[in-house]
Amino acid sequence: MPAPRELDPTYSVAAYLGHKIRRERERRGWTQVDLAGRVFISRARLAKVELGTDPPNPALAARFDKVLGFEDDLKNLAGVLLNSQFRDYAQAYLARQLEAAAIHGYSIVVPGLLQTEAYARALMLDAEAEDPAEVDRYVERRIARQEVWARAKPPWMWTLLDAAVLRRTVGGRATMREQLCKIREMCEPPYVNLQIIPDDTAAIPGSLWLLTLPNGDRGAYTEGFETGAYSEEPSMVARFQRVYDRLHASALSADASMELIEKAIEGYS
Template identity: 75%
Template sequence: MPPARELDPTASLAAFLGHKVRRERERRGWTQQHLGEQVFISRVRVTKIELGTDPPNPSLAGRFDRVLGLEGELENLAKVLQNDQVRDYARAYLARQLEAEAMHDLWIVIPGLLQTEDYAGALMREVQAGAPAEIERYVERRIARQAVWDRAAPPWMWAVIDAAVLGRVTGGRATMRGQLIRMREMCEIPQVNLQFLPSTATVIPGSISMLTLPNGDRGAYTEGFETGAYTEEPSGVARFQRVYDRLHANALSADASMNLLEKAIEGYS
């Protein structure tokens, strides 16, 4: 067996995390295969983690913590690393989104909190055009955020979506069918409401998300291609609320939107 590749733990946060995993594994005399079996991943993935080339998301890092007895150290490192990899303009919004009590969204794509893993991956391959491992990490983080629906009191979400997204084949017909079925299933959650903007309505070239926080504060996030902004300044929030309200008024009713969704699902059969 070739000697283990040396890794400088000071090279990056991912390298430091990988160094800690390898150190604790070797301290126990475990092989990468054995450690992988304990946390339900392959030996190859363990190798990549230890080399710092494919760091774990917080959920996987938490499994390493439990197996290696590190009391949350790796999970905390993974969270810091994850935050570092999020674009600066989105950090405040994503942090607030996780604690929000209500979200009123306007999207030209399917919102991330409602996306399937296949749809998210296909969408990111189009807009990110990055390395496969990088895209995989983005997808993992996006899907992990859907844990908000497992809260004892899930957030209220009212999403207004451009109806054109139903016919925009992203990732293939099977991926689209699975995504639309997922949306239908999410609508069974009392807190989730969807409405579609018909083709006759004006659609802005971007997305708006209005957040209401537990203390009553409100924020507004806007996003276009490769750029975005988050504000909690009252006048800015009020301005985006007016844009949302104007377009929401032109959306199909909830019942008509569900009928449209059902027809779209049938179209992908």
């Protein structure tokens, strides 16, 4: 059997993460098959993890932590790696989003925390058309962020969604039906709410999100195509709060919004 390929743990976060996993596996006298079975992945996938070529998302890293006794070390490293893959302008917002107590926003697409894999992939294939090989990795990272809903105290989320989202067929009719059904399901708990902005009102060209952190600090994030900005400056947060309030005043009620979603689901059947 060939000797394990040498890996420089200082090369990257992914390499360091893989190095820690392999070193602890070998210290315990386990084969790759032994460890792969304990974390419910294939040996081939584990080999890539240990080489740093296919690093785990936070959910898989947490399984490694449990099996190898690393507390949350690997999960935290995976989180650092996850955030480093997003565009610089979004990193601060995404980091704050994971700890937010409340999330309020307006979007012209289904927001990431509510997306299905198929919907996310279809959006990314359009936006990242020049590099489709990376799409699966991006989708995995986006869906991994939905672990916030498994928290003991999930965030309070109130989304204002542009009505055009219900008619814009992203990824095909089956993908849209699945996505709208997921929105319906996600809105069942009291901490997720959604209202539709009707067509006869003014819209803004992009997305807007307001975060409230557990300590009461607030932040505002705005994003368009290939542009975005996050700020915790009180004057900026206040400015975008006013924008959100104006949009919210024009929104349909939650019940009326769900009726539109139900009709849209029937239309995609």
